[in-house]
Amino acid sequence: xxxxxxxxxxxxxxxxxxxxxxxxxxQRRDILQTVLERNDHPTADQLYESLQDRIPGLSRxxxxxxLSMLVExxxxxxxxxxxxTARFDGKIHRHHHLxxxxxDKVIDVxxxxxxxxxxxxxxxxxxxxDDFSVHFTGICAECxxxx
Numbered sequence: 001x002x003x004x005x006x007x008x009x010x011x012x013x014x015x016x017x018x019x020x021x022x023x024x025x026x027q028r029r030d031i032l033q034t035v036l037e038r039n040d041h042p043t044a045d046q047l048y049e050s051l052q053d054r055i056p057g058l059s060r061x062x063x064x065x066x067l068s069m070l071v072e073x074x075x076x077x078x079x080x081x082x083x084x085t086a087r088f089d090g091k092i093h094r095h096h097h098l099x100x101x102x103x104d105k106v107i108d109v110x111x112x113x114x115x116x117x118x119x120x121x122x123x124x125x126x127x128x129x130d131d132f133s134v135h136f137t138g139i140c141a142e143c144x145x146x147x
Contacts, residue, residue, distance in 0.1 A: 001090060006036045009090070013075050020073075030055055031066045035076050036090035041097075041106040043085045079106065081135060096133050100140035107140070 001009075013032055017024045034047055042050075048063045067088055070076045079087040081099055087106055096114050098107040114134045122129060139147075 001036055001039075006033065009036055009075070013073075016073055016075070027055055027058060027062055028066050028069070031063060032070055032075060032090075035067075035070070035088050038090070039108070041079055041087040041089050043087055045085075047088070081106070094131065094133065097135050098140070099135055099137045100143055101137055102139055102143040105140050105142070109134075109136070 010029065010033060013029070014024055016022075017028070022028075030051060031047060034051060035042065040046075044064050044067055045060070047067070048058065048060050051063070052058050067076070067078075071078045071088075074092065077089045077092055079089055079097065081087070081097075081104075085104075091108065094115055096109040096111065098109055099105070100107075117132070117134060119129050119132065
């Protein structure tokens with residue numbers, strides 16, 4: 001994400017906070033900015049590690065709580081991958097992922113043909129699909145080179 005895109009997204013977040021009557025805390029802004037700056041789909045613990053020196057008194061609990069709030073506000077996404085720790089993504093547009101089985105690395109895939117995957121009829125389950133992403137699992141180049 002470019003610096004300009006990040007600034008735009010942060011301004012949008014600030015406006016959302018004002019609209020919803022939420023205080024714009026240093027923790028909320030810095031956690032969001034860090035997610036937006038990273039392309040590695042960080043975990044909450046990775047974010048905590050990278051921010052603890054920058055935000056005195058920051059706790060893991062605060063990071064988890066802020067991330068949940070940012071997901072609820074739809075300014076970031078929580079990635080759901082079986083068997084891995086929750087990861088967070090600042091890219092909220094539809095895109096897909098490659099997931100390494102060995103190191104849990106997540107790589108973005110932008111392929112519009114995947115956006116056209118037919119959705120199953122789940123009405124009998126009483127379920128309503130509002131979004132989807134395709135996840136491919138395998139072994140990343142780095143792990144293959146180590147083998």
